Structures are given as structure tokens and as C-alpha cells.
Amino acid sequence: MSGGLLGFLGEAAVALLLIAGSFFMIVGSFGLLRLPSLMQRLHAPTKATTLGVGGILIASMLFFLFTTGRVSVHELLITLFLFLTAPVTAYMLAKAHLHRARLQKELPPTGRPVGWATFDPAASDPDPDSGLRPTDGR
Amino acid sequence: MIAFALAVGFAAVGLGTIFCLVRLWLGPDAVDRALALDTLVVNAVALIMLLGIAQATQIHFEAALLIAMLGFVGTVAFCKFMLRGDVIE
Numbered sequence: 730m731s732g733g734l735l736g737f738l739g740e741a742a743v744a745l746l747l748i749a750g751s752f753f754m755i756v757g758s759f760g761l762l763r764l765p766s767l768m769q770r771l772h773a774p775t776k777a778t779t780l781g782v783g784g785i786l787i788a789s790m791l792f793f794l795f796t797t798g799r800v801s802v803h804e805l806l807i808t809l810f811l812f813l814t815a816p817v818t819a820y821m822l823a824k825a826h827l828h829r830a831r832l833q834k835e836l837p838p839t840g841r842p843v844g845w846a847t848f849d850p851a852a853s854d855p856d857p858d859s860g861l862r863p864t865d866g867r
Numbered sequence: 868m869i870a871f872a873l874a875v876g877f878a879a880v881g882l883g884t885i886f887c888l889v890r891l892w893l894g895p896d897a898v899d900r901a902l903a904l905d906t907l908v909v910n911a912v913a914l915i916m917l918l919g920i921a922q923a924t925q926i927h928f929e930a931a932l933l934i935a936m937l938g939f940v941g942t943v944a945f946c947k948f949m950l951r952g953d954v955i956e
Contacts, residue, residue: 744872747920751872751879754913758883761906762890767899770890774906777883782909785876785916792869792920803928807912807935814939818905821946826898828950847950 739795743788750784757781767826771819778815783808869920876917884910901945908938 753776760773786804793801827836828847836845843849887910891903912931919927944954 740868743920744868747869747872747876747917750913751876754876754910755879755883755886758886758906758910761903762886767896767902770899770902774902774909777906777913778909782913782916785913789916789920792923793925796923801925801928803925803932804916807916807928807932810932810935810939811909811912814935818939818942818946821943821950822898822902822905825901825946825949826896829896829898 736795739791743792743795746784746788746791750781750786750788752781753777753784754781767830768823771822771826775815775819778811782811873917873921877914877921880910880913880917884914897945897949901942901949904945905938905942908934908941911938 757774757777760776761770764770764773786808790801790804793799824847833845833848839845884907887903887907891900891907894900912935915927915931915934919925919931947954
């Protein structure tokens, strides 16, 4: 870190982003621990994924920009990957939760000739009954 | 100033990791545990980034990227298994 006003401002910006990112990381994990139902718990870690990791990654970018003088783009890669995969993960988790928490007859009709895809038997499965409730944990 | 912020960050992310581990322990459903593992991966990525800043080195980025990718693939595979009883049909 170089001296002078610019170095001080850069250091302050990095420290501020680190504190903000850490705050949102702990908010996300605390929500994951404390919220009562799974659909609410799905909501909390999105803060950790976007704001928390995002803040820490921007702090890292600024830190290496000020120390080495070069722009590092690795962090953007991680940010892009996390932003792309977080909705997919949340969707898959919500779908798995609905699949496990509700019986097949409780689900609303799809309004199409085919039913809910997760209850369809596998295409390669010769026995149509074996694929209905593969992981019934209750 | 950065050293203080890094100490706060390590403490916060470590505490978040402990919260995720408690949720992983409590459950109560397998979906909760998959979600806790996913959040644990996000915490691990943040922890590795903080370590990179603390050591002023850029060699940890590949590790963070790999952990993020493996976490995503692992969570999707868990969900796929819970949905269909099979990962690749």
C-alpha cells in the first residue's frame, strides 16, 4: 500500500468493503440457523452469496489493484460463477423440498397432459411403479 | 486498518461457518443439510479470499473457484438424487 491520501483512501475502501462483506456473510449464516422453515431458510444464504462474497471479492480486487497496480479479474470470475449458480441451486433445493414435503396428490394439477416431472418414472426404467417415490424418508 | 478489518472478517466468516455446521447437525430434513452444505461452500470461498488478502498472494483464487464449482455440482447432484433417487438417469 503506497502512502499519501490515495493510499489511505484505498485502504479505507478495502477495510469498509471487508467489514460490509463480513457482516452480510454472518447475516446469511445466522438466518440459515435461526429462521423457522426451510422456505425461509432458503432466503437467508442468498445474502451471503451475493452481498457477502461480492463485498469481499470487490475488496480483494481493490487490494490487489492498490498493492500490485494491476487489475485482477479472477475475482470477477468467481463472482460471475456464484451469481449464475445461486438461483439454480435455490431452485433445485426448493423443488427437492416440495417433492419431499408434499404427497403427490396434494400438488396442484399441471394443466398439461403430463404430470409433475419428478414423479414420472425414469425413461430407462422398465417398471413404472419403482420410480414414483424413490426417496420417501417418512 | 486492513489488518483490523481482516480480523473482523475472519471472525465473522468463522462464526458463520459454525452456524452452518450447527444447521448441518440439526437438519431436520436432508434438504436442510444440502442447503447448509451449500452455504458452507460459500463461507469457504469467502474464507479463502480473506486468506488471499491476508497473505497478499493471488495463488488461492484457483482453489476458491474450484471449491465454488464443486459446491454447485455437489448441491445439484444432492437435489437430483433427492428428486429422482438417481443422479444421472
